[in-house]
Amino acid sequence: xxxxxxxxxxxxxxxxxxxxxxxxxxxxxxxLRLRANNFDTVNVCDGYSAIAMAQKEKPHLIIxxxxxxxxxxxxxxxxxxxxxxxxxxPVIVLTARxxxxxxxxxxxxxxxxxxxxxxxxxxxLGVIRASLQAGWGWRAGLPS
Amino acid sequence: xxxxxxxxxxxxxxPGDADLVRLRLxxxxxxxxxxxxxxxxxxxxxxxxxxxxxxxxxLNLPDSHGAETFRRIMQKAPNVPVVxxxxxxxxxxxxxxxxxxxxxxxxxxxxxxxQLERALxxxxxxxxxxxxxxxxRKQQLEFKNRFLSHVSHELRTPLTCIHQYVxxxxxxxxxxxxxxxxxxxxxxxxxxNQLHAMIRDLLEATRADSGKLRIEPRCxxxxxxxxxxxxxxxxxxxxxxxxxxxGLDQTIPLVYADPDRTLEVLINLIDNGIKFTxxxxxxxxxxxxxxxxxxxxxxxxxxxxxGIPAESLPQVFERLYQDPNAVDGNRTGLGLGLYIxxxxxxxxxxxxxxASEPGSGSTFSFTLPLYSLAKLLLPVITHHGRLRDAIVLVxxxxxxxxxxxxxxxxxxxxxxxxxxxxxxxxxxxxxxxPMGTSGPVETLFVVASTGMEGVTIMMDRIRDQVGAxxxxxASGTLRVTAEPVPGPPAVDPRTLEQQVWxxxxxxxxxxxxxxxxxxxxxxxxxxxxxx
Numbered sequence: 001x002x003x004x005x006x007x008x009x010x011x012x013x014x015x016x017x018x019x020x021x022x023x024x025x026x027x028x029x030x031x032l033r034l035r036a037n038n039f040d041t042v043n044v045c046d047g048y049s050a051i052a053m054a055q056k057e058k059p060h061l062i063i064x065x066x067x068x069x070x071x072x073x074x075x076x077x078x079x080x081x082x083x084x085x086x087x088x089x090p091v092i093v094l095t096a097r098x099x100x101x102x103x104x105x106x107x108x109x110x111x112x113x114x115x116x117x118x119x120x121x122x123x124x125l126g127v128i129r130a131s132l133q134a135g136w137g138w139r140a141g142l143p144s
Numbered sequence: 145x146x147x148x149x150x151x152x153x154x155x156x157x158x159p160g161d162a163d164l165v166r167l168r169l170x171x172x173x174x175x176x177x178x179x180x181x182x183x184x185x186x187x188x189x190x191x192x193x194x195x196x197x198x199x200x201x202x203l204n205l206p207d208s209h210g211a212e213t214f215r216r217i218m219q220k221a222p223n224v225p226v227v228x229x230x231x232x233x234x235x236x237x238x239x240x241x242x243x244x245x246x247x248x249x250x251x252x253x254x255x256x257x258x259q260l261e262r263a264l265x266x267x268x269x270x271x272x273x274x275x276x277x278x279x280x281r282k283q284q285l286e287f288k289n290r291f292l293s294h295v296s297h298e299l300r301t302p303l304t305c306i307h308q309y310v311x312x313x314x315x316x317x318x319x320x321x322x323x324x325x326x327x328x329x330x331x332x333x334x335x336x337n338q339l340h341a342m343i344r345d346l347l348e349a350t351r352a353d354s355g356k357l358r359i360e361p362r363c364x365x366x367x368x369x370x371x372x373x374x375x376x377x378x379x380x381x382x383x384x385x386x387x388x389x390x391g392l393d394q395t396i397p398l399v400y401a402d403p404d405r406t407l408e409v410l411i412n413l414i415d416n417g418i419k420f421t422x423x424x425x426x427x428x429x430x431x432x433x434x435x436x437x438x439x440x441x442x443x444x445x446x447x448x449x450x451g452i453p454a455e456s457l458p459q460v461f462e463r464l465y466q467d468p469n470a471v472d473g474n475r476t477g478l479g480l481g482l483y484i485x486x487x488x489x490x491x492x493x494x495x496x497x498x499a500s501e502p503g504s505g506s507t508f509s510f511t512l513p514l515y516s517l518a519k520l521l522l523p524v525i526t527h528h529g530r531l532r533d534a535i536v537l538v539x540x541x542x543x544x545x546x547x548x549x550x551x552x553x554x555x556x557x558x559x560x561x562x563x564x565x566x567x568x569x570x571x572x573x574x575x576x577x578p579m580g581t582s583g584p585v586e587t588l589f590v591v592a593s594t595g596m597e598g599v600t601i602m603m604d605r606i607r608d609q610v611g612a613x614x615x616x617x618a619s620g621t622l623r624v625t626a627e628p629v630p631g632p633p634a635v636d637p638r639t640l641e642q643q644v645w646x647x648x649x650x651x652x653x654x655x656x657x658x659x660x661x662x663x664x665x666x667x668x669x670x671x672x673x674x675x
Contacts, residue, residue: 100358103552116300
C-alpha cells in the first residue's frame, strides 16, 4: 500500500480530504491546491488502499477517481457503504469519464457530486466546502 | 445457385397476367414456390407472415397505383429484392423505380422463362450484396465512434494534468511569477481550454452521428436564455470591439427545449458571429414569433461580417466545414460547432438555416417548438365535459446550500421531481415539466384540481415525501407554497377548450412572473457581486 500524507501535526480544526487517483501528477497538483485552501490531504492511488486509508484516517471528505487499480471507483463507493463509520463521508467523483454514462450511476452509488476532468477549480472547491458544511457530522471551524 | 426453393411473392391483380407469369416461373429449371395475391394489402399480410426471396410487383393494383406501390412495398420490406412487372406504356416509371432501389423490371408480354429465371437470380444476388455493404458500413461507423470516444477520453487525462499545473502556477501556489510569465501562462491556459473544447466537440459530434445525443426539454423562457448567452459573450465581443445587441419581441411564449443545449447553440452562433465580424461591426440576437407559424419561436443571430459565398452555403452545417478564408489568426476549431448546433435543433423538432450576403453579413436562424400548457392541462382540469370547480397552483422551491453544486444538484432536483410525481392524484393533479433556466433555485409546479383547503393535504405529503430525500437534506432546502388559479366567470359562454386556454394563460402568467422575479433577483445579486 502506497500512501502520501500531508499536514501532519496541523491543528485539529482543518478538514481532512482524501484524494484517490492513480495518476501521481494529478494527485500532487490536487493536494497542492487543497492545502493552499487550508485543507489537510491524504493521498492514495488505488481502490484497496482507499478503504484501508479511510478506516485509518477517517477523512471528512473523499475525492475519488473512477478508473483505479485494485477496485475501481464504483467498488470504492460500494465498499464505503459497508462500514458504518465510513458510509457518511461525502464522496466527490472526479474523473475523465463522460458524465452521460457515469454521473447518474455514481450518484446512485452514494457520491454527492460528479465532476469531469478537467474541472474548474473554484467550482470544485465550492462543492467541497458546501458538502462539508452540509453537515455530515463535522461542522466546526471550517476554513472558508 | 441455392438449393432451397425460391419463394416468390407475385403481386398482380390481372388473373391472365398472373397465370402467365406463374407459368413462366414454374417452366424454369429451378425450384420455385409462387404465392400470388391481387392487392397490396394482401401482400402486406403475406410479408408479415413470411419473408419471401423476392417480390414480383405489378404497379397498378386495386389499392395502390404507380410509384406509390413500389415505395410502399420497399418501405414495408426493405431487405427483400423487388422486380417490377411493367406494361409497355409505363416503362419510364419502372426505370425510375430502378433508380430508387428496385432491382429490375420486366415488360409483361415479353417475358420468357429463361429471362425471368435470370432476373430473379440476379435480383436476389444484388440485394444480398447491398445488404452486406450496409452491414459493413454500420460496423465501420460503430468502430469509428468507439475509437473517437476512446481517444477523447484518453486525451483528457494529460490535458487535465496540464490544466492543473498551469492553474497552480497562475494562482501563485508555486510562488510568485513575473508579469511576462503570467501572460505566457495565460496563453497556455487559453490553448488548453481550446483543446478541451475541441475534445468536447469531437465527442458531441460522435454522439450525434450515432444518435446518442440527448436533450432534456423543459418549459423555458427563451428570452431569458438569449440575455444569458449575450451576457456570457459580452467580454469576447468587447475584446474584438464588436457590438452585441439583443432584439426581443415584447412577449415571447414559453418554449419546450433543453436550456443547456439551447444556450450552447446560441453561444456557438454568437461566437461564430463575433469571430467573422470585423472590429466596429455588430452581432444581433433576436427572438420572435412569426405570424405564419404559430407552433414555434424563431431565433436568429445576425452579423455584419464578410458573409458566406453562395457556393459554400450548402456546406456550412456539414462536419469539418471551415471557412477557407479564415486567415486572420482565428483558430476556428474543428469545424463541428454548426453541425452539432443543427443536430441539437433538429432533436428539438426545430429547423436551422442560414442566409448570407457576401460583404454584408450572415444570419443564422433556428426554430424551437412552443410549449402548449393547455394541451397538458385539458385532461386534468376538466371533468365530465366541464372545468373543475377550483384549481390551485402549488409551488415547490428547491434551494441548494451552495450555488456551485451544479451537476449533482440537477440530479438531486430530478429525484425530487420523481418523488413529487408520487405525491399527487394522476387523474386530477399534474406536475408540470421543470420550468425556467438559470439560477440554482429549482421551482417545480403542480396544478391541483382542488380548493385551497384541500390542497394542504397534498402540501403536507410533499413536505414529508420530498423533504425526506437524503440528497436534498444534504444539499438543499424545500419550500412549498400554493395559490389559487382564478377561474373563468361563472356564466361563461365560451367553449370548454377556450376555458382551458384561459386557465392555461393564467397559470403561464403566474409562472412567468415567478421566473421573471427570480431572474431579477439573480441579476441583482450578480450586480451586487460584481460591484
